[in-house]
Amino acid sequence: MYAYDFRLAWHSIRRNPGLSALMVLAIALGIAVCAVTFTVYHAMATNPIPQKSAVLHAVTLDTWDPDEPYDEETPEHPPQLMTYRDATYLYGSRAAPRSLIMYKSGGLVLPERQGVKPFTAELRVTTHEFFPMFDVPFQYGQGWDAAADAGPHPVVVLSDETNEKVFGGENSVGRTIRIGAREYRVAGVLRPYAPSPRFFDLNNGAFEDPEDAYVPFGWGRALELPVYGNTNCWKSESLNSYQDFLNSECVWLQTWVELPTAADRDRYQAFLDNYARSQKAAGRMERPLNNRLYDVQQWLDRNEVVQKDNRVLIGIALLFLGVCLVNVVGLLLAKFLNAAPLTGLRRALGASRRDIVRQHMMEVLLLGLAGGALGLLLAVGGLAGIRSFYDSDWNRDAYERLTAIDPIVVVVTLALSLVAGAVAGLYPSWRIGRTAPAVYLKTQ
Amino acid sequence: MDFKHILSSLRRSPTGAILVALQIALALAITVNSLYIVVQRYELINRDPGLDLANTFVIGWTPAGEKFNGEVTMREDLAILRGLPGVVAATTINAVPLSGGGSSTAVYTEPNEKGQRGQFNYFEVDEYGVEALGVRIAQGRDLDPSAVRKFPRNSSEAPPEMLVTRELAKELFPDEPALGKTVYSVLSQPIRIVGIIDRMHGSWPSWEKVGNVALTPVIADEQYARYLVRAAPGQRDALMKQTEEALGKVDNGRVVLKTRALDYVAASTYADDRAMAVYLLVVIVLLIGIAALGIFGLAAFNVSTRTKQIGTRRAVGARRLDILRYFLAENWLITTVGVVVGCVLALVLGYWLSTTFELPRLKLYYLVGGALGLWLVSLAAALRPARRASLVSPAVATRTV
Helix, strand or coil, X not given: CHHHHHHHHHHHHHHCHHHHHHHHHHHHHHHHHHHHHHHHHHHHCCCCCHHHCCCEEEEECCCCCCCCCCCXXXXXXXXXXXXXXXXXXXXXXXXXXXXXXXXEEEEEECCCCCCCCCEEEXXXXXXCCHHHHCCCCEEEECCCCHHHHHCCCCEEEECHHHHXXXXXXXXXXXXXXXXXXXXXXXXXXXXXXXXXXXXXXXXXXXXXXXXXXXXXXXXXXXXXXXXXXXXXXCCCCCCCCHHHHXXXXXXXXXXXXXXXXXXXXXXXXXXXXXXXXXXXXXXXXXXXXCCEEEEHHHHHHHCCCCCHHHHHHHHHHHHHHHHHHHHHHHHHHHHHHHCHHHHHHHHHCCCXXXXXXXXXXXXXXXXXXXXXXHHHHHHHHHHHHHHCCCCCCXXXXXXXXXXXXXXXXXXXXHHHHHHHHHHHHHHHHHXXXXXXXXXXXXXX | CCHHHHHHHHHHCCHHHHHHHHHHHHHHHHHHHHHHHHHHHHHHHCCCCCCCHHHEEEEEEECCCCCCCHHHHHHHXXXXXXXXXXXEEEEEECCCCCCCCCEXXXXXXXXXXXXXXXXXXXXXXXXXXXXXXXXXXXXXXCCCHHHCECCCCCCCCCCCEEEEEHHHHHHHCCXXXXXXXXXXXXXXXXXXXXXXXXXXXXXXXXXXXXXXXXEEEECCCCCCCEEEEEECCCCHHHHHHXXXXXXXXXXXXXXXXXXXXXXXXXHXXXXXXXXXXXXXXXXXXXHHHHHHHHHHHHHHHHHHHCHHHHHHHHHCCCCHHHHHHHHHHHHHHHHHHHHHHHHHHHHHHHHHHHHHCCCCCCCHHHHHHHHHHHHHHHHHHHHHHHHHHHCCCHHHHHCCC
């Protein structure tokens, strides 16, 4: 039965090749625009650490200016970053089962290997919990321990790329590397690691690669490592030394805690509020009490990782698909009615209404599938086109990830094209199914 | 004339007409709103930054080693740069305009954080800053070479004078000339405004106060130092290479980074906006194309199914022109309905975009332009089928099939 439907559908498609091609093209364009838009949107809206998303929390304290909120547009949110004294106090308190503090820095790497030029490496200056808390995968070796943070001990963890560049990809654990003013011993090498979005630091480009190397937090202070991320200050303070900077109200550190249960979360929230109250008593933190914990998804939302433009584009893409479908409905109707005498003949020879509808739906689904397949091809081209706008060294990688072909989107798109075909074909097929055979047979 | 006929014929089989009208309506709504976004982005990207984008480039270096005398090295480097043929001017600078990275602070018109407040993006440059950036001093004078200082790292010292853009001057002193006035840092250090720059964009093109910029006579800290070099017209690319070589030759431990042209920096900062604009333009073109093909297809189909009717009408006296007019009028009617519905949809979509995404409200003349445009497209798409209809011979009516 279906084979017969298929043959009939194929015949019908071939009878008006121009019209059929037009319909396939219309579906393909609608699908392509949707697929391109969905791909980028889906990549942006991904939760990069679903297994721990509800457990990991970014910690914020409202230490900002008593006279104005940190962000006028969203006054309910405290600053994303923290002062040095608050971050180190919270970290030292051990009030959460696991916590970490960190910031982004950088330094010059002087490789000893022949033919490798010195390069500026981005550094993450972090306490040792970074690796276990964020499930960071190691290729060789491991991270460091609490003693190395405090020491600080000259140990470093390298990204896969840095290890490739400096040591040619060998197991470099135990070897030394010179970064900025110091030599460090390689404690571990990561596997390729690029959570996208880079949830743990969304400040300077949410989709960029993570840092090239990781060093114990203590080095930040010992070497006065510069802040490569944002430093935001509101208070009029006279700063004349690095120590002044550390004691200032400037915010520049990220703080994360791991809170496995709701009870842990409540307890930590109470601890934060108590701390803020004690600081208020000491004349700091004059804004209303507002200290927030954000789990990973809330953090991605708070930082508006999915850009406004991409949400606008989703709406426009769906409307565009709508136009394409209306177009196809019109063309199908015209085509089916054009072939009505033939349908009348089939009805007269005993085909039921359901047979007629089924035969026509088969044709529409075929057109939909063809449109979907062509649409995916066009989408691949479209994604390449988008990538071509991002060709500078600092956003190329990010957009390669954001425009990568996404299997989920492929499946969704093909399903969408079938649904679209079905929706577009339903009315015309039903309409033609109601054809009274006599009307068309009369004129023959 | 024919409207009664057209209406009665449409009433008998309205589906095709409704589909065409719906297509036109949706296409109009999307096109108008998308075009509005495209034009906004285009204007954003093509604002005059006040800088000599085409001839300027940036080169930086990273210090290596424990101690490094930043000021000496930078002065030596600048002497080398200024000696290269084709260099118009070179300066140290703490951040790169239009790059997305920079520093901001605020000053007040009175001490102790009183009076009018002005927040701005500042660039630390030496006495060649104005020339290197290619900005124009509208009033007052350039920075005094003797005022150029290098502060110790982490110090809160303030420069004695600075240049501000007209935009910043207006924010600080809305009713009087800012030139010669003294403003105060957050620590109440006095800074004199010695010159007004016509216009200059700072580091963050998406900031609404991107034009609030000041140039201060300070040698930037070497941790973040860059040199901004302006080349004579046409010599930039060659000079970028020479600069890398000339500075790379100086063997003092630091590492010279790659040069970057300022227009390249600006282009990647605006990459999102450009991608959005081009993407929407493609969507608009495809949309109009699809809609036109749809209208054409349906009109052609209508003509072909009504061949006998047309023949009959011709046989009973209708002229070719009458047939042509009939089909065009039918198309005109459907299009008009579509355009009217489309205007409503466009306003709804525009309202939704402006409330949900805080985009500016759709301007009405876009709607008028879009409606006219689609009308013409629709008419053009129907022209050929209508012409074919008018060519149907009266003899067709006498045939049975």
